[in-house]
Amino acid sequence: MEMLAVPAFVLDKERRVIIWNRACERLTGVAAEEVLGTRDHWQSFYQEARPTLADLVVQDRGDELDSLYPQVAKSCHVAGQLGAESWCDMPRFGQRRYLAVDAIPILGEHGRLEAVVQTLRDITDEKAAQVALEQLATLDGLTGLANRRCFDNTLGAEWSRALRQQQPLSLLMVDVDNFKAYNDANGHLGGDECLKRIAIAVSSEMRANDLVARYGGEEFAVILPNQSLKGAAIVAERIRCRVERLKVPNGRGDNEHVTVSIGAATAIASSDTSACQLVATADAALYRAKHMGRNRISLPATEADIIASARPDSHSAINAG
Numbered sequence: 001m002e003m004l005a006v007p008a009f010v011l012d013k014e015r016r017v018i019i020w021n022r023a024c025e026r027l028t029g030v031a032a033e034e035v036l037g038t039r040d041h042w043q044s045f046y047q048e049a050r051p052t053l054a055d056l057v058v059q060d061r062g063d064e065l066d067s068l069y070p071q072v073a074k075s076c077h078v079a080g081q082l083g084a085e086s087w088c089d090m091p092r093f094g095q096r097r098y099l100a101v102d103a104i105p106i107l108g109e110h111g112r113l114e115a116v117v118q119t120l121r122d123i124t125d126e127k128a129a130q131v132a133l134e135q136l137a138t139l140d141g142l143t144g145l146a147n148r149r150c151f152d153n154t155l156g157a158e159w160s161r162a163l164r165q166q167q168p169l170s171l172l173m174v175d176v177d178n179f180k181a182y183n184d185a186n187g188h189l190g191g192d193e194c195l196k197r198i199a200i201a202v203s204s205e206m207r208a209n210d211l212v213a214r215y216g217g218e219e220f221a222v223i224l225p226n227q228s229l230k231g232a233a234i235v236a237e238r239i240r241c242r243v244e245r246l247k248v249p250n251g252r253g254d255n256e257h258v259t260v261s262i263g264a265a266t267a268i269a270s271s272d273t274s275a276c277q278l279v280a281t282a283d284a285a286l287y288r289a290k291h292m293g294r295n296r297i298s299l300p301a302t303e304a305d306i307i308a309s310a311r312p313d314s315h316s317a318i319n320a321g
């Protein structure tokens, strides 16, 4: 065990460390003599006191596995083994590592627990690669914003949260005006550059919990959790002004610049409404903003419309900004 290449430690049935091998010393930066005979082994992995997997096995607390290791947890109840993956603080190095751990009971006569071996594998690099891939799968290739798939998932999650917490949820649909003409005048690559600049402008108006996504083509969507209609209108107007201030010539004449139209909708989630209806309402508002001349925001007018805005049978009033 001492010379084993895999980091490992062993607890006795009183949860005291009886073996702490060399590889475990290298992994944690903690020498065996610091922990042998103590119950301080957790300090090598975490800033705050919490049981390691081996502690759970000794104390027969396998039922806490899922809550303590929410990322990946697996238990093999027959043999009493537990396995999990989690981020560990690694206090001695001050740098988190992602560890895959297994805790295996050692049974004596009559099947009585004598000790528990915990093995650890540092899989930080694999985890980082996996996270990077997952991020790539959620990003739009041109603008670097969240893509449509990420938008759909986030909206679903935020809708559920709004329903649970009975908080408003706002949505903005932002569409570049006359973009076909811009493409015709500047070519598709020129159009792409313009979309990138608008993406940056829209993102720069967001708070940490908001999500800006490329909804498709020259249309962006902004999810504003826990935001009232009034707040959403303020954000929408800030975005509209920000894009206008970019002063990207649209080729339609001197002093003519690229602008956006924005439709807003706000809903208090309820079980008889859906996130799709919120999108449809914001889209309808966007259509009205276009219809009324572009470079403007459009939103429901009254408090009643805020709630009604997500109902399928509603015909929200419009207030063009």
Ligand SMILES: Nc1nc2c(ncn2[C@@H]2O[C@H](COP(=O)(O)OP(=O)(O)OP(=O)(O)O)[C@@H](O)[C@H]2O)c(=O)[nH]1
Residues within 6 Å of the ligand: 142, 175, 176, 177, 178, 179, 180, 181, 183, 187, 188, 189, 190, 191, 192, 195, 216, 217, 218, 290, 294
């Ligand atoms: N360069 C570029 N153009 C795109 C992209 N996606 C969509 N478009 C173009 O965006 C234009 C959208 O045109 P329309 O839907 O007619 O709308 P519009 O000209 O913006 O007019 P309004 O929306 O009514 O103001 C089309 O010419 C599309 O080819 C893209 O990724 N890059």
